[in-house]
Amino acid sequence: MNSDIIQIRDLCKTYRVGKVDVPALRGVDLDVQKGTFLSIIGPSGSGKSTLFHIIGGLTPPTSGKVIVGGTDLSAMTDAARTRMRKRTVGFVFQKFNLLPNLTARDNIAVARYIGGTDAKPEPEFEEVLRLLGIGDRLDHKPNALSGGEQQRVAIARAIVNHPAILLADEPTGNLDTENSKAVLEVLRDLNRRLGQTILMITHNPEAAAYGDSTVQMRDGRITERT
Amino acid sequence: MTGKLVLENLKHRPMRSLLSILLIGVPVTLILCLVGLSHGFIEDSQKRARGVGADIMIRPKSSSMLSLGYTMPIALVDYFRKQPHVKIATGVLNATVEGVTLGASGVDLKEFDAMSGGFVLKSGGPFQGPDDAIIDEYFADQKNYHAGNRIRMLNSDWRVSGVMESGKLSHIVLPLDSLQVKTGNTGKVSQIYLKLDDPANTRATKEYLEKLPALEGYPIYALEDYTSALNVNNIPALKGFTIVIMGIGVVIGFAVVCLSMYMSVLQRTREIGILKSLGGSKGFILGIIMTEAFVLGIGGTILGIVMSYGAYWLIHTLVPASLPMVIVYEWWYIAGAITVVGALLGALYPGLIAAAHDPIEALSYE
Ligand SMILES: Nc1ncnc2c1ncn2[C@@H]1O[C@H](COP(=O)(O)OP(=O)(O)OP(=O)(O)O)[C@@H](O)[C@H]1O
């Protein structure tokens, strides 16, 4: 039980849009062990991204308990959640979200700087970059990189501070089959070789199969875990 | 790293950056030109006043240091000649030629030469007739006049008898008698200069003259006091004007940066969301925006200084006699500080907006 890096109990999240309450999560229970590669699937609007935003500390839960890496997020202030994002989680998005004005190397360096170390990444990180296959593309800006390369730079940026959890929200959603495969293999390698805990949202069952197990969401709840 | 984010962003939108810098630079140039002109005018006046070679100056009754248009009878010159320690006394009549900054002086050339050591003529010679004028090289350059030219000023025709080195009394020197007649001031002068047997007697002589009942109400200045009292702070209108221009500088810097950074923050909403998702704090985001404003402010200051040299060159080439401008280095810092403060204030609102962005909304921003 103690090796659960994520423990979620009865998590609810309601967005308020004008005067209307939009329930995005309606009682989610989820435990994730350290070192797991978990896939999350479910129809559009079922609350997958919202779950990630809460685990990643981008928004607070409305109610319920969310313990990530031993700390309870529900009691955290805005500033504390900001601090937690520096080192506990790394995000990878469908739209890559690299800073367009900076080279790949500087995109990674910004994460490192915000994470609190201005120094170059450890020598082992070179190994990670090789694994990602972007070692020779680092001095290019995002618009000179293919989608697959951009996403691999985004992955490098997400893990450069050794986060406990990597949250990938449809990382292959904007990629063709070949690039999707490359990114998924990179994620599996990171999980297998470095023991990186990964949660990945996907619409594609083939992509979901890269994970150790799969969670199905529907209407703000987890309906099935395999 | 903040520096890199800022520089890359400025480089990424060169048009916006350059326009902002240009707009911030214009008021800097305005401030520097205004200050340069007022200092130049004062320095030029001081130099010309010292060039007279007098120890004491007397101005007409109830006039003040800089007031124009007051006159006194020329007969007073003889009265002063009789006073102890006075070696030479001479009267000068002033007339404005173009605005307040360019004037002509009517002199008794013999007396004036004795007092000042004479005008240093670059070409031509002294007055030969009543309609002769000696002009200085600045005025000659400005108007492209040469010795021998016939010129028109003060509603009369004059012949340039000589061109002199600048720095004595006035840019334009005319025979006293003619100027008196042509300006309807027959028998009158605007100031009287005294040269003493020994400059060491200046104080005592001034005090002595001030006590004479006949001279009651006449301002009497030691020339050294007069020149050192000629400074920018003693001209209230100029001081007020400078403050107004400085205020305009702050407001323009503020508005330009506010607008430019506000647009930039809107355009960069998504990037701000990315930085926040990486754990960038409010302070970090605000810091980036403020740093960018700081860089724009410094850039504007530097461009403003460069442009003030352009204005300096133009003024010296086109109107050296009317507008004696100098470069006042201390004001680089003052103008820079004013501009940077305006820029930082302008960046505050957009910076706070950026810092307060909700990361999820910012990330979904198209
Ligand atoms: N910031 C928000 N404000 C208001 N409502 C929101 C917000 N974010 C999500 N929602 C709502 O919450 C519900 C869940 O959205 P969420 O984005 O988590 O779904 P999802 O499973 O990620 O969908 P998709 O597969 O389309 O990405 C939706 O009804 C959505 O409209």
Ligand SMILES: [Mg+2]
């Ligand atoms: Mg989603």
